[in-house]
Amino acid sequence: MLKNYERPFKEQPKGRKASPLLKAVSPHDNKVLASIGEAINRSGLKDGMTISFHHHFRNGDYILNNIVKIIDELGFKNITLAPSSLSTVNSEIIPYIENGTITKIHTSGVRGKLAEAISNGALEEPVMIRSHGGRARAIESGDIKIHVAFLGAPSCDEYGNASGKGSHTTCGSLGYAKVDAKHADCVIIITDDLVPYPNMPASIFQTDVDYVVKIDEIGDPMGIASGATRYTKNPKELLIAKRASEVIKNSGYFKDGFSFQTGSGGISLAVARFLKEYMKESDIRAKFALGGITKPMVEMHEERYIENLFDVQTFDLAACESILKNEKHYEIDASQYANPHNKGCVANKLDIVILSALEIDKDFNVNVITGSDGVIMGASGGHCDTAAGSKMSVIVAPLIRGRIPTVVDKVNTIITPGETVDVLVTDRGVVVNPNRTDLIERLKNASINLVTMEYLKDEAQKLVGKPKEIEYDDKIVALVEYRDGTIIDVIKKVK
Amino acid sequence: MLKNYERPFKEQPKGRKASPLLKAVSPHDNKVLASIGEAINRSGLKDGMTISFHHHFRNGDYILNNIVKIIDELGFKNITLAPSSLSTVNSEIIPYIENGTITKIHTSGVRGKLAEAISNGALEEPVMIRSHGGRARAIESGDIKIHVAFLGAPSCDEYGNASGKGSHTTCGSLGYAKVDAKHADCVIIITDDLVPYPNMPASIFQTDVDYVVKIDEIGDPMGIASGATRYTKNPKELLIAKRASEVIKNSGYFKDGFSFQTGSGGISLAVARFLKEYMKESDIRAKFALGGITKPMVEMHEERYIENLFDVQTFDLAACESILKNEKHYEIDASQYANPHNKGCVANKLDIVILSALEIDKDFNVNVITGSDGVIMGASGGHCDTAAGSKMSVIVAPLIRGRIPTVVDKVNTIITPGETVDVLVTDRGVVVNPNRTDLIERLKNASINLVTMEYLKDEAQKLVGKPKEIEYDDKIVALVEYRDGTIIDVIKKVK
Numbered sequence: 004m005l006k007n008y009e010r011p012f013k014e015q016p017k018g019r020k021a022s023p024l025l026k027a028v029s030p031h032d033n034k035v036l037a038s039i040g041e042a043i044n045r046s047g048l049k050d051g052m053t054i055s056f057h058h059h060f061r062n063g064d065y066i067l068n069n070i071v072k073i074i075d076e077l078g079f080k081n082i083t084l085a086p087s088s089l090s091t092v093n094s095e096i097i098p099y100i101e102n103g104t105i106t107k108i109h110t111s112g113v114r115g116k117l118a119e120a121i122s123n124g125a126l127e128e129p130v131m132i133r134s135h136g137g138r139a140r141a142i143e144s145g146d147i148k149i150h151v152a153f154l155g156a157p158s159c160d161e162y163g164n165a166s167g168k169g170s171h172t173t174c175g176s177l178g179y180a181k182v183d184a185k186h187a188d189c190v191i192i193i194t195d196d197l198v199p200y201p202n203m204p205a206s207i208f209q210t211d212v213d214y215v216v217k218i219d220e221i222g223d224p225m226g227i228a229s230g231a232t233r234y235t236k237n238p239k240e241l242l243i244a245k246r247a248s249e250v251i252k253n254s255g256y257f258k259d260g261f262s263f264q265t266g267s268g269g270i271s272l273a274v275a276r277f278l279k280e281y282m283k284e285s286d287i288r289a290k291f292a293l294g295g296i297t298k299p300m301v302e303m304h305e306e307r308y309i310e311n312l313f314d315v316q317t318f319d320l321a322a323c324e325s326i327l328k329n330e331k332h333y334e335i336d337a338s339q340y341a342n343p344h345n346k347g348c349v350a351n352k353l354d355i356v357i358l359s360a361l362e363i364d365k366d367f368n369v370n371v372i373t374g375s376d377g378v379i380m381g382a383s384g385g386h387c388d389t390a391a392g393s394k395m396s397v398i399v400a401p402l403i404r405g406r407i408p409t410v411v412d413k414v415n416t417i418i419t420p421g422e423t424v425d426v427l428v429t430d431r432g433v434v435v436n437p438n439r440t441d442l443i444e445r446l447k448n449a450s451i452n453l454v455t456m457e458y459l460k461d462e463a464q465k466l467v468g469k470p471k472e473i474e475y476d477d478k479i480v481a482l483v484e485y486r487d488g489t490i491i492d493v494i495k496k497v498k
Numbered sequence: 499m500l501k502n503y504e505r506p507f508k509e510q511p512k513g514r515k516a517s518p519l520l521k522a523v524s525p526h527d528n529k530v531l532a533s534i535g536e537a538i539n540r541s542g543l544k545d546g547m548t549i550s551f552h553h554h555f556r557n558g559d560y561i562l563n564n565i566v567k568i569i570d571e572l573g574f575k576n577i578t579l580a581p582s583s584l585s586t587v588n589s590e591i592i593p594y595i596e597n598g599t600i601t602k603i604h605t606s607g608v609r610g611k612l613a614e615a616i617s618n619g620a621l622e623e624p625v626m627i628r629s630h631g632g633r634a635r636a637i638e639s640g641d642i643k644i645h646v647a648f649l650g651a652p653s654c655d656e657y658g659n660a661s662g663k664g665s666h667t668t669c670g671s672l673g674y675a676k677v678d679a680k681h682a683d684c685v686i687i688i689t690d691d692l693v694p695y696p697n698m699p700a701s702i703f704q705t706d707v708d709y710v711v712k713i714d715e716i717g718d719p720m721g722i723a724s725g726a727t728r729y730t731k732n733p734k735e736l737l738i739a740k741r742a743s744e745v746i747k748n749s750g751y752f753k754d755g756f757s758f759q760t761g762s763g764g765i766s767l768a769v770a771r772f773l774k775e776y777m778k779e780s781d782i783r784a785k786f787a788l789g790g791i792t793k794p795m796v797e798m799h800e801e802r803y804i805e806n807l808f809d810v811q812t813f814d815l816a817a818c819e820s821i822l823k824n825e826k827h828y829e830i831d832a833s834q835y836a837n838p839h840n841k842g843c844v845a846n847k848l849d850i851v852i853l854s855a856l857e858i859d860k861d862f863n864v865n866v867i868t869g870s871d872g873v874i875m876g877a878s879g880g881h882c883d884t885a886a887g888s889k890m891s892v893i894v895a896p897l898i899r900g901r902i903p904t905v906v907d908k909v910n911t912i913i914t915p916g917e918t919v920d921v922l923v924t925d926r927g928v929v930v931n932p933n934r935t936d937l938i939e940r941l942k943n944a945s946i947n948l949v950t951m952e953y954l955k956d957e958a959q960k961l962v963g964k965p966k967e968i969e970y971d972d973k974i975v976a977l978v979e980y981r982d983g984t985i986i987d988v989i990k991k992v993k
Contacts, residue, residue, distance in 0.1 A: 027841075210834050331698065347523035347705060348704075352657065
């Protein structure tokens, strides 16, 4: 039964943690199987069951498409797909939605042609959109019951010890996959690098793994770990970043031992760069940084500006190298990262998070999933998780993008509720949530000029006019679940 | 319902893994409580519930006695005690058994006055004796349902990240405690070193911890981590060790990439020393060593004779230092170590284990728990787990100890069934289990002189006479559970 969202920390979990089937593997048992087909056969997969994947290989992933194709060939129908997220590369599965192999999807987001197909009503049942913390919550509560997890790993030994480091590819943290490995009834590791036992340190340990299959290629190494993250040179983005870092500096949270998370977007990374300068000047050091970890975070860690890195997802090659060599760069799973219904995730200990937005409205609600045409084009990610967990959430965004305003009357889709958003920094001004009188006072004392949402909305309209209303059909193509399991919004079919 | 033991790998687990209550801790919640009394109060502890502890602090532990005392003061009755093991130091709890505060005990073993009290019928209900792997199985299957786990930690932060390293004390691996932390409904960390967040690397992570209590002293540092392990100089023990290492060398399992476990007894450690010499001569290296880790293992690891150390329990100061500094010295939990009902524990990958015995009989059954007077004086430990998991189990023991024979007609108590015991090495000869015709052939080819159990038993009797029958009462004071959950033996009240 679906429940409506009310407020951030109202919903409490009930009952016991979900758990997988017990199974004994004896010393004489062999886990390595000759093919994915054999593994599916042994897994007990049946029509109507749920299968899961992780998105640590990003747009380089070959696993998900490949498995769905094999499952179709084997004649399965009515399968629920529950990956941690979907990328453009997964548009290859559209035919298997059309032929009824896949009839339901849970994901953090979806992009490209698959997203368009979903927004155009390709699935009968609405897609369930969840945040990274919300997915971990759903798995731990049993809201998502994974029957078979197909988990790609850059290396694995014959007993299932799986690592994000391999000789062909590397993806760093396996933070999303770790949750699936703990809860799926059957866990299959798929690797292109079968190494001698024991493959340690292992992100997924042998005690949770049923089968191991070696294939030729788990993905495109270039797509899995991209090269260096580049800093933005866009003057508007740099202006926003500079302002955001001034807000942070004067927020009261910028002090020795603070903690923060930045996204992987250009503005966020530029904020980190400005912060580093302030940290240098004021001899302030961060106790930890959290999140998807990128090269700029690694540099700050190696230069001792950040003591600990908590890493649920490793974004680039520099970060992949760091998690192997830097002993205070820690892999955490998605539940440890941001699940609101465990005994205290790391996001709860965040002081500051810097987040992006496609749209933000006068109630500070943020949309990061649907475009100005109402079509799905993004992912929930850790947005609402870290906004809720942190002491101060800062949204950074340009007032307009091309002819599209960011500040609007009402966002197309709420991913993050306004109650958990504290500051908006744009190129045309800074707005603080009126609930945060403490912050308003501190920023005013620091002579930071504050404006209102109304002002920014009017400014945007002056520049690009009032945005045209999107025409939707009545059909609901996606439900947006808040991290606590309540429904915060729906996405409708575009006309 | 109790089931009788049949054979090592017959019993299969059923149903789903047991799991703890779900609970949400929000960013504004505080886990640090002022006293153990307050933590007990908040834990929801009620009469009849089960509480757990770990024995990583060994005979230096202050936690268990202290908590039982407080629980008695608070007026609780009919509490079940489920520590990973009990030591001589825990004899302090006898009054709380006598007054009905504690009415049931699950443990791996018990020593000293408490053991004597139990053997003399202090408890109405039989004590349940389990191996380390068997305890993990029982917790994961729900056979032991822990309501409140009181887990001492040498350091912890305010959010529950607990480590075996502290500024006052250090215990290394928290391998037994990790299982309790994952399954208890309420997890309380008790520390004497409350450190800044985040206390990483953490053996027990914040997401599993309800409360943190700081006390003055969690234990006696000298009892928690004892100094260097000493090699035996006893010529009889050295002779046995030399023979055992010759058996291993010629067993077919001694080859590059092999794996082994030794106990912490004098003979076992001497075996490791001889093995090292053979490894040097033959340019053979071990892939991993498992178990309670001791200084000799650490030395072999640091000298590159052993590539990886898997550590469920750290036995001495050298090993405590090693687990902190050597990156291939890995902490594992008791389920990963030896649970027969998960998807494959590390014990399953063991080639060779060297184990001790108080008694061994003509069917190769081994007793490591009751003395020649029938009184409990030891612990099940990992004995039956590694005997079953390994490809070859070697028992090392002197033929007689003082006036007490080791080789007997029938052991007082079966901890490890003869089907899983391959070789017995004594100072008076080597016996191979007749089932192991492969081993017999290989050892004969290597000109190792083999004798029979009958011969050894007769030799022992010639020296010390036939042992007097122990007089038992009808009352059962302890049930011995095999690692798979079946009952392999009972211990009766001594007269």
